[in-house]
Structures are given as C-alpha cells and as structure tokens.
Amino acid sequence: MIAHSLRRFPTSSIGTGAHTIRCHARHKTISALQASFRDPSSPFHIPPGTKGPESPHPHPSHDAVDVEPLEEARHKLMEAGFDPASFWEQRIVWGDQDSFQHVNNVRYVRFFESSRIQWMVSLGQELDGPEKAQDMIKGKGISLILKSIEVQFRRPVTYPDTVRLLPTPPFLLLPPQSRTKQLLIAYRPQPPHHAPEHESKPHHEDPATFRVTASAYSLTQRAFVAHSHEALVWYDYDKLRKCDPGEAVRDVVWGRAKKAS
Numbered sequence: 333m334i335a336h337s338l339r340r341f342p343t344s345s346i347g348t349g350a351h352t353i354r355c356h357a358r359h360k361t362i363s364a365l366q367a368s369f370r371d372p373s374s375p376f377h378i379p380p381g382t383k384g385p386e387s388p389h390p391h392p393s394h395d396a397v398d399v400e401p402l403e404e405a406r407h408k409l410m411e412a413g414f415d416p417a418s419f420w421e422q423r424i425v426w427g428d429q430d431s432f433q434h435v436n437n438v439r440y441v442r443f444f445e446s447s448r449i450q451w452m453v454s455l456g457q458e459l460d461g462p463e464k465a466q467d468m469i470k471g472k473g474i475s476l477i478l479k480s481i482e483v484q485f486r487r488p489v490t491y492p493d494t495v496r497l498l499p500t501p502p503f504l505l506l507p508p509q510s511r512t513k514q515l516l517i518a519y520r521p522q523p524p525h526h527a528p529e530h531e532s533k534p535h536h537e538d539p540a541t542f543r544v545t546a547s548a549y550s551l552t553q554r555a556f557v558a559h560s561h562e563a564l565v566w567y568d569y570d571k572l573r574k575c576d577p578g579e580a581v582r583d584v585v586w587g588r589a590k591k592a593s
Contacts, residue, residue: 401551405516408549408556414518415588418451422515422548426491434488441481444546444560447517452476458584471569474577479541479563487557489514489550515557519546521589539576540566542585 402421410416422443430436449469456465456475468475522543546560566577 409518417454418519420447420517477567484559540574
C-alpha cells in the first residue's frame with residue numbers, strides 16, 4: 333500500500349534541521365550587520381577605534397540637561413537688563429504647591445526676597461567691602477527696607493514641572509542636585525525720570541526711595557513666570573527713619589542699571 337511505502341523520518345532529525353536553518357539565518361543577519369559597521373557609506377558605520385552609541389536613542393548627558401537651560405536663563409535675564417549680581421537660583425519643593433496643584437502665589441514674594449537680599453549684599457560689598465555687606469542685611473547703619481511690592485503672575489509653576497524640557501522619562505534624567513532647581517530670579521534698578529533741563533534734580537523724586545523690577549525665569553518652561561515691581565527705601569536703622577543715602581550710594585545703584593543695560 334502507498335501508506336507503507338512512505339519513509340518515516342525521526343522527529344529528532346526534523347528538529348535538528350530546523351535548528352540548522354535558524355542558525356544559518358542568524359549568522360547571515362549578524363554578518364550583514366557587521367559588514368554595515370565596516371562600510372563607510374553605511375549609516376551604521378563605526379570608524380575603527382571608536383564606539384557606537386549605548387542605545388539607538390541615547391539620553392542627553394547630565395551636563396547637557398543641567399547647564400544648558402541655566403546658561404540660557406542667564407542670557408535671557410542679562411539681555412533684559414537684569415543685574416547678574418542679583419541672580420538667585422530658586423529650588424521648588426513639593427511643599428511650595430497648594431491645593432490648586434501649582435506653586436502658591438505667596439511663595440513668590442519670598443522667592444523675590446531671596447534675590448533682593450543677595451543683590452543688597454552685592455551693593456554693600458561694592459560700597460564698603462564685606463563688613464558693609466553684612467550690615468546691609470543685619471539692620472545696622474544705612475540699608476534698604478521694602479516699601480511696596482506688586483507681583484504679576486504669567487505662568488503656573490509646579491513640582492517638578494520638567495515635562496516640557498526633557499524627553500521621557502523627564503524627571504529621572506536630571507542629576508539629583510538639579511531636579512528641583514527651576515527658577516532663576518534677578519533684579520534691576522529703575523533710574524528716576526530725567527529732570528527738565530532747568531531743574532537740577534528729578535521732579536517730585538524722594539531721595540530716599542527708588543524702584544526696582546525683578547523677574548523669575550523658569551528653567552523648565554524656558555519662559556518668564558512672574559514679575560515683581562517694588563519700591564525700596566533707604567533706611568537708617570540706627571535712627572529708625574528713612575534717609576538720603578547720598579550721591580555716592582545712588583551712583584553705585586544707578587551704575588548697576590547702566591552695567592546691566
């Protein structure tokens with residue numbers, strides 16, 4: 333019968349043959365890939381003595397993630413006329429948020445305060461060295477006091493708010509010390525209006541008061557998120573009253589405005 337004339341092959345022979353075919357196909361694939369590495373015209377070419385990427389889509393280095401946005405922020409603030417001596421890097425923590433899931437508006441007043449204090453220290457340093465710099469923030473002699481502040485909010489800031497900066501997974505790509513460093517804040521003094529030619533002093537200007545502008549720039553959003561407009565008063569803490577600090581002090585302040593512009 334026909335059925336009896338058919339030759340039976342052991343199943344082990346069939347399995348061995350399939351394994352041989354798979355090994356041959358794999359060998360051809362590996363050989364082709366290795367050939368593409370050696371071919372200078374291939375997009376997969378790897379020159380001798382060099383190494384290929386760790387993965388098809390390597391993540392940016394920590395330095396590229398951390399430094400580049402900060403340098404961009406510094407450039408933006410200096411371009412807008414802010415004093416580099418006032419630059420303050422503000423870290424955002426989870427507790428800065430409120431029930432509306434963004435940084436509470438009141439927090440910005442404290443953020444601006446930190447930058448303002450740093451700016452005051454730099455003024456004291458320029459006026460009369462380290463001792464004056466410390467007196468400026470310890471209520472000794474003539475220093476500054478905040479008269480008024482108005483904050484304008486442009487964008488909400490959240491923790492960690494890194495989605496718009498990095499490819500996924502965004503937060504884990506940042507080095508630990510930089511994961512919450514989100515805002516760069518800076519100040520610039522606003523010179524008084526020029527007086528008419530027949531007047532030697534600005535019209536209706538209080539010699540004890542001047543105005544400053546501050547801005548908060550988000551490293552993660554790459555945009556300004558808040559602005560502050562403030563009136564500062566020169567105050568004699570020994571006599572507990574406002575005072576005229578003198579032309580030499582004013583020259584230092586307005587000099588900062590000229591340097592920044």
